[in-house]
Amino acid sequence: MKILVINPGSTSTKLAVYEDLEQVWRESVFHSAKELARFHHINEQYEYRRMHVLDALQRAGIPMAFDAIIGRGGLLRPTPGGVYQINEQIKYDLWHASVEHASNLAAPMADEFASQIGCPSFIADPVVTDELRDVARFSGIPEIPRQSVFHALNSRAVSRRYAASIQKHYEELDLVVAHLGGGISVSAHRHGKVVDVNNALDGEGPFSPERAGTIPARQLVDLCFSGKYTQKEIHKMLNGRGGLLAYLGTTDVQTIVRWVHAGNVRHKQVLEAMVYTVAKQIGAMHVALHGHTDAIILTGGIAHNAYVVSLLREWIEGLARIVVIPGEDEMGALAMNALGVLKGELPLQKYEAIDNG
Ligand SMILES: Nc1ncnc2c1ncn2[C@@H]1O[C@H](COP(=O)(O)OP(=O)(O)O)[C@@H](O)[C@H]1O
Numbered sequence: 001m002k003i004l005v006i007n008p009g010s011t012s013t014k015l016a017v018y019e020d021l022e023q024v025w026r027e028s029v030f031h032s033a034k035e036l037a038r039f040h041h042i043n044e045q046y047e048y049r050r051m052h053v054l055d056a057l058q059r060a061g062i063p064m065a066f067d068a069i070i071g072r073g074g075l076l077r078p079t080p081g082g083v084y085q086i087n088e089q090i091k092y093d094l095w096h097a098s099v100e101h102a103s104n105l106a107a108p109m110a111d112e113f114a115s116q117i118g119c120p121s122f123i124a125d126p127v128v129t130d131e132l133r134d135v136a137r138f139s140g141i142p143e144i145p146r147q148s149v150f151h152a153l154n155s156r157a158v159s160r161r162y163a164a165s166i167q168k169h170y171e172e173l174d175l176v177v178a179h180l181g182g183g184i185s186v187s188a189h190r191h192g193k194v195v196d197v198n199n200a201l202d203g204e205g206p207f208s209p210e211r212a213g214t215i216p217a218r219q220l221v222d223l224c225f226s227g228k229y230t231q232k233e234i235h236k237m238l239n240g241r242g243g244l245l246a247y248l249g250t251t252d253v254q255t256i257v258r259w260v261h262a263g264n265v266r267h268k269q270v271l272e273a274m275v276y277t278v279a280k281q282i283g284a285m286h287v288a289l290h291g292h293t294d295a296i297i298l299t300g301g302i303a304h305n306a307y308v309v310s311l312l313r314e315w316i317e318g319l320a321r322i323v324v325i326p327g328e329d330e331m332g333a334l335a336m337n338a339l340g341v342l343k344g345e346l347p348l349q350k351y352e353a354i355d356n357g
């Protein structure tokens with residue numbers, strides 16, 4: 001079976017072709033901040049990214065002929081994990097999503113290509129995968145229920161990989177997964193369900209290379225009403241221009257670590273502060289598993305960095321076994337999900353909103 005995988009991220013569009021589970025082609029098209037600056041809304045990037053996908057396939061000499069096309073699921077309404085056939089409701093909800101993220105473009109694009117060639121199109125484990133315990137939904141303000149928005153695909157993929165490495169099923173284990181990328185999410189996996197997680201796009205939990213974490217709420221409200229900033233500017237402070245970028249002017253942890261090793265005190269202070277917020281969130285998720293965690297998995301691009309991992313270990317050593325699975329395997333996880341459905345080994349979920357109010 002031949003499968004095309006489309007994964008638009010904030011700074012890149014990742015593409016891959018699989019023959020069954022073997023990756024036969026992969027390309028990551030980088031989009032610089034300068035290039036993207038001309039777009040005022042994520043939907044305006046649709047045509048631009050679509051052309052990049054077609055161009056990359058053409059340059060590689062890959063014909064548009066697939067058994068299925070699967071994209072990363074974006075900011076739909078809250079929904080359980082699994083594989084979904086893309087339908088009109090999914091496309092409508094992504095196109096009208098109140099939160100902008102490049103992953104919102106994957107399903108409309110996958111479906112457009114699929115309908116041209118007459119194959120099915122899917123998404124799997126969208127970022128809004130919602131399996132929160134009811135007790136985790138309360139924020140303290142009834143109008144503001146907590147929401148599950150995180151790196152569902154990779155967090156689950158590395159969990160399954162770890163489980164397989166110890167000859168267990170994912171559903172048998174209790175795991176804390178810290179995905180450390182441009183955004184950071186720390187999720188609590190209780191026997192295969194993500195029962196709690198910080199909302200990685202919405203100013204909750206650790207701060208990250210480009211996002212603010214939990215903010216002192218009163219000060220944020222005062223800032224909103226100060227007249228100094230527009231609503232869009234405040235949103236950007238939380239997501240896009242927050243975190244390391246706001247403090248140090250870069251999202252690149254590798255560069256920051258080089259500055260630290262060169263003796264820069266400010267870079268060291270801010271990096272340690274970010275790590276501290278991640279460690280606290282890991283502690284919180286350990287409690288969400290009743291203090292019984294089989295393993296803490298560190299994943300995402302930043303987990304490549306031995307120095308950052310060592311800083312984190314200093315806080316969390318002793319809580320549970322620490323397993324480092326750097327990078328991400330979102331493309332492989334998407335291909336595996338599409339293949340599972342094509343072979344009838346995985347069920348197709350029905351897209352319905354969960355009423356979590
Ligand atoms: N090999 C590496 N070593 C250290 N840090 C890395 C490495 N690769 C990526 N990073 C850092 O990881 C962050 C991006 O993580 P990544 O998971 O690639 O991001 P995204 O969330 O955009 O997919 C950046 O701060 C980058 O500097």
Ligand SMILES: CCCC(=O)OP(=O)(O)O
Nearest residue numbers: 127149150151182183200
């Ligand atoms: C939490 C939604 C997914 C997300 O943040 O992805 P990136 O870190 O890749 O932007």
